[in-house]
Amino acid sequence: MTTVIEVKNLTKRYRDTVAADDVSFTIEKDTIYGLLGRNGAGKTTVMSILTAQNFATSGEVRVFGEHPYENARVLPRMCFVRESQRYPDDATATHALRMARLFFPRWSQELADRLVADFQLPMKKTIKKLSRGQLSAVGVIIGLASRAEITFFDEPYLGLDAVARQLFYDRLLEDYAEHPRTIILSSHLIDEVSNLLERVIVIDKGRIIMDEETEAVRGRAATIVGDTARVEAFVAGREVIHRESLGRVTSATVLGELTDADRSRLAAEGLDIAPVSLQQLIVRTTQHVESALTAAPEGAL
Amino acid sequence: MIEEGRALFLQIAESVEDSIIDGTLAEEAQAPSTNELAAFYRINPATAAKGIAMLTDKGVLHKRRGIGMFVSRGARELLLGERRAAFADRFLDPLLAEARTLGLSPDDIARLLSERAARTTTEGTAR
Numbered sequence: 001m002t003t004v005i006e007v008k009n010l011t012k013r014y015r016d017t018v019a020a021d022d023v024s025f026t027i028e029k030d031t032i033y034g035l036l037g038r039n040g041a042g043k044t045t046v047m048s049i050l051t052a053q054n055f056a057t058s059g060e061v062r063v064f065g066e067h068p069y070e071n072a073r074v075l076p077r078m079c080f081v082r083e084s085q086r087y088p089d090d091a092t093a094t095h096a097l098r099m100a101r102l103f104f105p106r107w108s109q110e111l112a113d114r115l116v117a118d119f120q121l122p123m124k125k126t127i128k129k130l131s132r133g134q135l136s137a138v139g140v141i142i143g144l145a146s147r148a149e150i151t152f153f154d155e156p157y158l159g160l161d162a163v164a165r166q167l168f169y170d171r172l173l174e175d176y177a178e179h180p181r182t183i184i185l186s187s188h189l190i191d192e193v194s195n196l197l198e199r200v201i202v203i204d205k206g207r208i209i210m211d212e213e214t215e216a217v218r219g220r221a222a223t224i225v226g227d228t229a230r231v232e233a234f235v236a237g238r239e240v241i242h243r244e245s246l247g248r249v250t251s252a253t254v255l256g257e258l259t260d261a262d263r264s265r266l267a268a269e270g271l272d273i274a275p276v277s278l279q280q281l282i283v284r285t286t287q288h289v290e291s292a293l294t295a296a297p298e299g300a301l
Numbered sequence: 302m303i304e305e306g307r308a309l310f311l312q313i314a315e316s317v318e319d320s321i322i323d324g325t326l327a328e329e330a331q332a333p334s335t336n337e338l339a340a341f342y343r344i345n346p347a348t349a350a351k352g353i354a355m356l357t358d359k360g361v362l363h364k365r366r367g368i369g370m371f372v373s374r375g376a377r378e379l380l381l382g383e384r385r386a387a388f389a390d391r392f393l394d395p396l397l398a399e400a401r402t403l404g405l406s407p408d409d410i411a412r413l414l415s416e417r418a419a420r421t422t423t424e425g426t427a428r
Binding site: 031032169170173174176177195196197198214215218219221222260264267268270274275276277278 | 303304305306307308309310336339340342343344345346347348351390394395398401402
């Protein structure tokens with residue numbers, strides 16, 4: 001594997017808030033990553049620093065082995081599609097695509113034309129007058145047609161309906177299969193994108209709390225449902241990341257893959273196993289980490 | 302098709318196995334490619350490739366250079382053996398657990414089973 005991005009001890013402070021707190025990770029070539037986390041977790045901050053649109057307070061960032069800032073060898077090889085992209089007041093989609101074509105060396109006009117038709121994007125209206133969904137489509141088209149070696153999509157779907165989002169995911173997979181490249185997709189619609197991702201990086205409060213292969217994460221947690229006493233007996237000694245009770249029924253989410261012996265025991269005791277989606281797992285893990293963080297100082301006293 | 306909470310590459314491998322077991326994918330026939338599987342199930346191609354690699358390691362598929370993946374001879378027999386071995390764990394254990402809750406004895410189950418089996422065969426011949 002070739003590393004295309006290397007981040008070491010990256011910290012970004014805005015006055016009182018720490019948007020990125022001593023973050024380290026690497027991004028490998030030709031892989032689709034999910035950069036996931038709550039709003040304000042620090043995803044956009046990290047992506048804008050990687051694409052040289054923002055400065056780090058401290059730490060090291062290397063893209064293709066170089067500093068990205070004002071670096072003409074690096075910047076045209078990256079495309080950053082952000083949620084709140086601004087365009088000049090009188091610009092039309094035609095203008096925006098023409099600029100992108102000049103900037104990105106691997107631009108595919110054929111793909112751009114096809115996507116314009118797919119998304120039924122009006123090319124002659126000024127971008128200011130486009131709907132929210134059409135504005136997002138402009139970003140998505142540029143991101144895909146740029147075929148940049150590293151493409152960041154930061155919540156690219158605002159205003160896109162379910163059909164248009166599916167179109168985006170399908171075209172992304174199709175084009176990635178033919179032209180492999182590094183994609184970093186930031187999203188909070190985790191269930192929608194989880195099957196596209198080879199790796200997931202989860203950021204919470206400026207820190208990385210998960211950086212793993214998606215397949216390794218799937219099936220890691222399971223929810224055990226049934227009679228409270230039996231559920232409690234089963235989960236004793238396991239890491240429980242969530243627990244809910246209704247009368248005498250308890251549902252407990254435990255970490256760790258269930259063995260065949262576990263499954264037989266659960267079946268014999270009449271306990272049900274409910275699968276935990278990647279989205280649920282990330283939500284639970286985030287809550288679990290947050291409660292552990294707030295609980296820690298008390299424990300230290 | 303795809304369910305939550307289980308590794309996708311396993312589910313992809315199982316879907317190909319199912320086609321081999323039910324005969325839609327014959328021995329010596331060309332298996333779907335990684336990209337075809339990825340597009341059909343809308344998953345990452347690397348994940349689909351992992352499922353295919355698992356089947357290759359098992360000897361169910363083999364590669365013909367420059368052409369693609371093919372179903373190996375004897376693959377169906379191999380998979381049938383595996384599935385039969387797992388049959389009791391996968392189907393009988395949950396059945397017995399539910400029967401116990403409902404107060405059905407193993408004898409009751411055996412009777413129900415032969416009744417049902419007789420019904421499905423007559424339905425089958427009636428067609």
